[in-house]
Each structure stands twice: as structure tokens, then as C-alpha cells.
Amino acid sequence: MTDHHNMTRLVATPPLGWNSWNAFSCDVTEADIRDAADALVETGLRDAGYEYVVVDDCWMASETDSEGRLQPSADFPNGMAALADYVHNRGLKFGLYSSAGTETCQGYPASLCRERLHAEQFADWGVDYLKYDNCGDHAGRDAIDRYAAMGAALASVERDIVYSICEWGQNRPWEWGRNVGGHLWRATDDLVAKWRADPDEFGLGVADALDRMADIDAAAAHGPSGWNDPDMLQIGNGPDSGQSEHEAVDVQRPLTEAERRTHFAFWCLLAAPLMVGTDLTSLSGFDRELLTNERLLAIDQDPLGIQGTPDRRGDDAEIWSKRLRDGGAVAFHNHGESDREISTHVSAVDVPARADRYRVYDCWTGNKWETSGSLAMTVEPRDTAIVRVTPQ
Numbered sequence: 001m002t003d004h005h006n007m008t009r010l011v012a013t014p015p016l017g018w019n020s021w022n023a024f025s026c027d028v029t030e031a032d033i034r035d036a037a038d039a040l041v042e043t044g045l046r047d048a049g050y051e052y053v054v055v056d057d058c059w060m061a062s063e064t065d066s067e068g069r070l071q072p073s074a075d076f077p078n079g080m081a082a083l084a085d086y087v088h089n090r091g092l093k094f095g096l097y098s099s100a101g102t103e104t105c106q107g108y109p110a111s112l113c114r115e116r117l118h119a120e121q122f123a124d125w126g127v128d129y130l131k132y133d134n135c136g137d138h139a140g141r142d143a144i145d146r147y148a149a150m151g152a153a154l155a156s157v158e159r160d161i162v163y164s165i166c167e168w169g170q171n172r173p174w175e176w177g178r179n180v181g182g183h184l185w186r187a188t189d190d191l192v193a194k195w196r197a198d199p200d201e202f203g204l205g206v207a208d209a210l211d212r213m214a215d216i217d218a219a220a221a222h223g224p225s226g227w228n229d230p231d232m233l234q235i236g237n238g239p240d241s242g243q244s245e246h247e248a249v250d251v252q253r254p255l256t257e258a259e260r261r262t263h264f265a266f267w268c269l270l271a272a273p274l275m276v277g278t279d280l281t282s283l284s285g286f287d288r289e290l291l292t293n294e295r296l297l298a299i300d301q302d303p304l305g306i307q308g309t310p311d312r313r314g315d316d317a318e319i320w321s322k323r324l325r326d327g328g329a330v331a332f333h334n335h336g337e338s339d340r341e342i343s344t345h346v347s348a349v350d351v352p353a354r355a356d357r358y359r360v361y362d363c364w365t366g367n368k369w370e371t372s373g374s375l376a377m378t379v380e381p382r383d384t385a386i387v388r389v390t391p392q
């Protein structure tokens with residue numbers, strides 16, 4: 001018996017890793033991927049749990065071989081099996097990208113009608129994760145049909161491959177993603193390195209993505225081995241990063257520290273897949289500390305896998321919460337323009353209401369205190385306070 005389809009469920013908690021797109025867009029090279037794998041180790045991100053190294057669009061040559069197999073471009077001179085080995089040798093897992101159409105979003109060959117052939121290639125190369133996009137001609141087939149074909153192909157090969165559906169949330173993939181073998185599915189359009197994007201430009205800002213996650217109300221579909229995906233992290237990115245330069249979006253500055261804290265706090269509260277999207281060879285100290293914050297990662301990786309949801313929105317102060325195995329996490333977000341105190345009560349959020357006393361733990365400062373039920377935090381504009389609340 002090989003380790004194929006072993007008893008461990010794939011992505012029992014949301015996958016953590018790094019993906020090339022936001023940092024390098026279509027200019028990605030083999031050297032960038034090796035550097036990213038090395039940097040995951042050196043920065044401590046691997047030891048904090050970031051495991052998957054995923055090569056996004058543009059790794060493939062513009063022609064398949066005569067049988068329709070994908071071939072690596074000249075920017076990957078040693079080929080994908082060697083690159084997978086390099087990544088595996090650092091204690092990491094390796095991912096690739098293709099599309100459920102005739103072409104990828106950047107016009108390279110993709111996998112529609114060649115699912116089995118490509119799944120076998122991925123397995124032979126040692127691929128552990130497939131991000132499967134929605135570009136190219138669909139040959140008249142709907143999303144469920146096209147994504148089910150790759151799901152069946154991946155299930156037929158002798159390797160466990162995490163299946164990441166990237167259909168942008170257009171056909172409510174949270175309603176069928178699990179059924180077609182998916183382990184995560186994009187619930188939203190592409191996230192850009194902005195707080196808010198204008199409606200006429202490409203993508204969603206962090207605040208736009210949170211609005212979308214609140215609106216679609218997909219939390220019931222979310223859980224172990226099947227995750228709603230609000231897209232990859234933009235922490236560390238700004239005007240010069242690959243995606244910002246490539247897409248039709250005007251990025252004027254990196255996210256501020258408050259905006260980055262909000263981005264990370266909410267992705268953890270949503271129990272989102274955390275795919276770092278910045279060039280790790282120039283990761284700042286602030287971003288490294290943010291991405292490796294153990295208190296936040298424990299919320300993201302809580303074994304119950306419950307997605308956080310809004311309890312109160314619509315004014316300048318928002319409250320969201322997430323049930324945890326031993327209590328709950330509560331986020332206090334300031335949407336306004338000045339500092340404010342935001343308050344709530346354990347009875348108004350997703351915390352088990354069974355105690356007279358609760359311990360409260362500030363996930364940014366590590367400060368601890370007790371309460372009989374009231375919770376109040378002072379929060380800067382665009383920032384988010386997040387606490388872990390445990391019944392005593």
C-alpha cells in the first residue's frame with residue numbers, strides 16, 4: 001500500500017503557503033520559485049505552517065507536445081519534476097496552475113478535455129496542489145461539468161493532490177465545490193493590493209472582499225477539506241508588485257500597517273486559505289511578524305474549521321466572530337475616520353454562552369483579562385482588534 005488516499009484528510013485545516021501570481025505575475029521563473037522555497041524556510045514561515053509553494057499562470061510553454069501534454073517554458077529550464085524535488089527537499093509541498101478551458105488567463109495551453117493526461121503529468125512530476133482557473137474557451141460546458149472532469153482525473157491518479165477551484169465565485173462554487181472533489185474554491189474576484197478598488201478597475205480591495213464575503217453568506221459550506229477562498233494575501237505588495245503592474249488597477253501605495261492587520265485578522269477569522277503573495281526575498285520585519293502571528297494562525301487553523309461571520313455591520317464599527325473549539329474569536333473593525341471604542345457582549349457573538357467568567361486574550365498584544373460578558377476595544381481607523389474569548 002502506498003501513501004495514496006491515506007487516512008489523513010487533505011487540508012483538514014485551511015492550506016497555508018505561497019503563490020507566485022501577486023508577486024511575479026507572468027514573469028515568474030524557476031529561480032523565483034526556488035528563492036521562494038528557500039525564503040519560506042529562512043523567514044520561519046515554513047515552521048509557522050506555510051507549506052505549499054504554488055507556481056501560478058505562465059509556467060507552461062505556448063505549445064503542448066504532440067499528444068497534448070503541457071511542457072514547461074524556457075523560464076523553467078530544469079523542468080517541473082526537478083523543481084518539485086527542490087521544493088520537497090525543503091520540507092514543503094509543490095503546486096501548479098492550469099485552467100478549465102482551452103487556454104489559461106494569459107493565453108497558454110490549459111486542460112479542458114485533457115484532464116486525465118494532465119493529471120497524470122502532475123502526479124508524475126510530484127505535484128501536491130492544483131490551482132484550476134476558469135479562463136479560455138469552455139466548449140459550451142458549464143462550470144460544474146468542467147470542474148468535475150478535473151476532480152475525477154485527480155481522484156484517479158496515484159497521488160494526493162489538493163484541488164483548488166478558481167472560478168471566481170461566479171456560479172456559487174460553495175454549493176458544488178466539495179461534490180466535484182474540490183478542497184477550496186475562490187468565492188470572490190481577484191484581490192488587489194488596495195483597500196478599495198474603483199468599480200471600473202480590475203479586482204477587489206480588502207474592504208470590498210469583506211463586503212462580498214458578508215453578502216454571499218457561504219459560511220455553511222465551509223469546513224474541513226472544503227474551504228471558501230477570498231483569494232491570496234496582498235500583504236507586502238504595492239505599486240511595484242507583479243499583479244499590480246499587470247492588471248488594470250491603479251495601486252498608489254502599499255496597504256498601511258492598520259490595513260494589513262485588518263487583512264490578516266479577517267482572513268484568519270474567515271478560516272481562509274492563507275497563500276502569501278509577496279516576494280519573500282524582501283519581506284519586511286512587520287510583515288514577517290504579522291504572517292507568523294501564532295495567535296492569529298491558531299484562529300485560522302482551529303480544528304472545527306468554522307468560518308467567521310458578521311454580527312453587526314452597516315455603521316462605522318463592525319463586529320465579526322468565529323466559533324472556536326474552546327470558545328470564540330471576536331473582531332472589532334473600525335470603518336470610520338477616527339479612533340473609536342467598539343463594544344459588544346459575549347451573548348451577541350459566536351462564543352459559547354455557558355459561563356459566568358470568560359478569559360479574553362488580545363491577539364495583537366498578548367494581553368489577557370477577564371470579563372463577565374462585556375467586550376470593548378479601542379480601534380484606529382481601518383484597523384481591527386481581535387480577541388480570543390474562552391469560557392472559564
Ligand code: GAL
Pocket residue numbers: 021056057104105106133134135166168189190
Ligand atoms: C486569474 C486568477 C488569478 C491568477 C490569474 C492568472 O483568473 O483569479 O488568481 O491565477 O488568473 O492569469
